[in-house]
Amino acid sequence: MTDARLDPANRPVTAAPPIGRASPQSYLRTEASHRAQSFGLIIAFLCLLVLGLVPCLGQSAPMSAAVGVALFLLATVSLAGSWYARKKAHYPVALFRVHGFVAVVSAAMIQYYLGVFSPTAVAVAFGLAFFGQGEDTLTAWAIGIGAAASYALLALLLTLGWVEDRGVFHADHVGIAGKIFMMSVVPVVMLLTVAQARSNLRASRELVDRVAEAARRAERDHAQLQEVAQELDVVRRASTNTPGHWTGRKISRFQLGGVLGRGASGEVYEARDPNTGEQLAVKLLRGGIRNDPVSLHRFEREGYVAARLASPHTVRVWELGLADDGTPYLVMERVSGRDLAGVVRDRGTLREGEVLQLLEEICEALAEAHGLGVVHRDVKPGNLILSDDGVWKLLDFGAAALEAPDSGLTLAGETIGTPNYMSPEQARAERVDVRTDVYSLSAVAYRALTGHVPHTAPSAVATLVRIAQGDRPRAPRALVPTLSPEVDALLAIGLAQDLEYRYQSAADLAAAVRAIRGRRGEALHARAQSALSAAPWGA
Numbered sequence: 001m002t003d004a005r006l007d008p009a010n011r012p013v014t015a016a017p018p019i020g021r022a023s024p025q026s027y028l029r030t031e032a033s034h035r036a037q038s039f040g041l042i043i044a045f046l047c048l049l050v051l052g053l054v055p056c057l058g059q060s061a062p063m064s065a066a067v068g069v070a071l072f073l074l075a076t077v078s079l080a081g082s083w084y085a086r087k088k089a090h091y092p093v094a095l096f097r098v099h100g101f102v103a104v105v106s107a108a109m110i111q112y113y114l115g116v117f118s119p120t121a122v123a124v125a126f127g128l129a130f131f132g133q134g135e136d137t138l139t140a141w142a143i144g145i146g147a148a149a150s151y152a153l154l155a156l157l158l159t160l161g162w163v164e165d166r167g168v169f170h171a172d173h174v175g176i177a178g179k180i181f182m183m184s185v186v187p188v189v190m191l192l193t194v195a196q197a198r199s200n201l202r203a204s205r206e207l208v209d210r211v212a213e214a215a216r217r218a219e220r221d222h223a224q225l226q227e228v229a230q231e232l233d234v235v236r237r238a239s240t241n242t243p244g245h246w247t248g249r250k251i252s253r254f255q256l257g258g259v260l261g262r263g264a265s266g267e268v269y270e271a272r273d274p275n276t277g278e279q280l281a282v283k284l285l286r287g288g289i290r291n292d293p294v295s296l297h298r299f300e301r302e303g304y305v306a307a308r309l310a311s312p313h314t315v316r317v318w319e320l321g322l323a324d325d326g327t328p329y330l331v332m333e334r335v336s337g338r339d340l341a342g343v344v345r346d347r348g349t350l351r352e353g354e355v356l357q358l359l360e361e362i363c364e365a366l367a368e369a370h371g372l373g374v375v376h377r378d379v380k381p382g383n384l385i386l387s388d389d390g391v392w393k394l395l396d397f398g399a400a401a402l403e404a405p406d407s408g409l410t411l412a413g414e415t416i417g418t419p420n421y422m423s424p425e426q427a428r429a430e431r432v433d434v435r436t437d438v439y440s441l442s443a444v445a446y447r448a449l450t451g452h453v454p455h456t457a458p459s460a461v462a463t464l465v466r467i468a469q470g471d472r473p474r475a476p477r478a479l480v481p482t483l484s485p486e487v488d489a490l491l492a493i494g495l496a497q498d499l500e501y502r503y504q505s506a507a508d509l510a511a512a513v514r515a516i517r518g519r520r521g522e523a524l525h526a527r528a529q530s531a532l533s534a535a536p537w538g539a
Helices: 024-056 061-088 093-114 121-131 137-160 176-230 232-237 293-306 340-347 352-371 434-450 460-468 485-494 506-517 524-534
Strands: 254-262 266-272 279-285 317-322 328-333 337-339 384-387 392-394
Touching: 024 061, 024 121, 061 093, 093 121, 093 137, 121 137, 121 176, 137 176, 254 279, 279 293, 293 317, 293 328, 337 340, 340 384, 340 434, 352 392, 352 434, 352 485, 352 506, 434 485, 434 506, 485 506, 485 524, 506 524
Parallel strands: none
Antiparallel strands: 254 266, 266 279, 279 328, 317 328, 337 384, 384 392
């Protein structure tokens, strides 16, 4: 049996700065924005430079006017693209298409004006290196093919003599072999330029994906390190079947054996029922702690609440009493297994099916408690244990509150729970209800699926502040792209900031889990969208 129920209060731990927050797509969009800014300025400068030289080139007025309009239009669109990319930090696909279409038409007119067999094709290749790295693959290739086809067509028409060569740089000195060479090679070079640009873009995407994955792993490892640090006191004090102060003594009719675990407030001993031979566990408060009214009240509350529960997914309490010397004790079911905190430390994450099973079974335990007017208030990985026979059980009702108005246990202004898994209303010390447990259980599922806690900050207080102010975790699928959209939607609802958008009970959450397991989870998407419209996932 683990000592999960005796976890100490959270201790501040040093947190690394968030990493891997931006998606690979956002990195690529930012890079495309920078390219669009510089490319637009360069093209606009070249267009205006040539436009200023047009009167000096001695071409006919109609040709000069036509190419002047083309140069001015291309300069305008290029400047607009550069301005938009700088102002909005984005280069939209629609603008990319317009820019590319204008560039292809303008390039054909400028090449005819200056000379199809002149070095002007170099400038076209320069432009294709930019357009070839566009986000829209179809448009990038359409621009490249359009530029190559227009050049090949002009070169063919000039070579056949069907169109008069009126370029500033005439091709009279270029023989038929040279023209065929240029007509064949230049379009191929243009298409190869686009192909190389696409290859560079793919390589960039793969590199960014690898870096982002490494960042996600580092962030996940940091989250696990935080949890290890928070439970370090328990690990240091824990021991298995070693003698303790009560070893060999009797409490009630139970003979106590070795210590199963030690925590900040007490010890758990192995025990045996002499009447049935059943292996049990006995939890006792430490001497100094039992004189603390708050700790004593919590201890008694755990026994009082747990003794009323009969679900196979809760740890049963058989007896609550005082030893001969006045030490409070609880006699509990002894569960052989591991808590979820230990499981995820070893494995990092759980499979989707495993987490859905966990949710369904713990929802059963919570539904029974909620039906008795009990809110757990401290659902976290350390309080969920997977028994050796594969059954999940909910531990530690010491932080539980009773919803009955005369119980005095549900207190506004009282912050109880574990910060990383607290609901917003808990963090704000507001009155809680069953939806608080739904949020915490959803946060546990988020941790088990992604390897990340939903909320993290340099200290427990800072974490509470972030949650209270409405900090939202990243979308689960942003961390684990293989996660199903239905589970992503399930967590969007379970972790909703607004109580009205959240699952209204553990039974409500369990029904959603069963729908997903039965491949009927499509209905969750509309509900999740409503929750996300009110408070989107974080970045």
